[in-house]
Amino acid sequence: EAEVAQSPRYKITEKSQAVAFWCDPISGHATLYWYRQILGQGPELLVQFQDESVVDDSQLPKDRFSAERLKGVDSTLKIQPAELGDSAMYLCASSNDRYEQYFGPGTRLTVT
């Protein structure tokens, strides 16, 4: 069964450092989402791509976060500089329509 891949699974970084997460969606899925999930809460959308174009980045803190999907396949989410409040699970999801989304295992970020 096809799955969304994410790496790393865990990341510990010091505040003010840069950190990057990678996502490989299910093959053929044109839509890719990055969500942030704070412990005990539901995921919140950070950015959505349709192929290589950003569809929605209204909730992305653009002063420190950036995301790209250059060839419309895999994607990278970067934080620079990381802050203590960025500690969370970062989830990637993909979809081949505007409905059912499939999530990856997530990257657990801890900022110290």
Added chain:
Amino acid sequence: GESVGLHLPTLSVQEGDNSIINCAYSNSASDYFIWYKQESGKGPQFIIDIRSNMDKRQGQRVTVLLNKTVKHLSLQIAATQPGDSAVYFCAENGSSNTGKLIFGQGTTLQVKP
């Protein structure tokens, strides 16, 4: 604003019993709803979805009910098993036509042996 909420943060049931997890949504424009199961340290796993032109949909051991009049969604799990223990989230697509999902806070289901 748009929000999706769940009535109970925690639900404890006996193994073999049926479970009902409830969710209230606020956006009348939502036309798609989905339930996810999330185990500790893992990403959300799709369970079942429903579109607004339906009021009931059944899967394997799960049923989703949608009441648009009172903006209420529920997930029923038949013969609950220990492996069903997890956090369950409902989500809606709100007024967006891009596929963006708005998640609720989650209900933790605890299954007692």
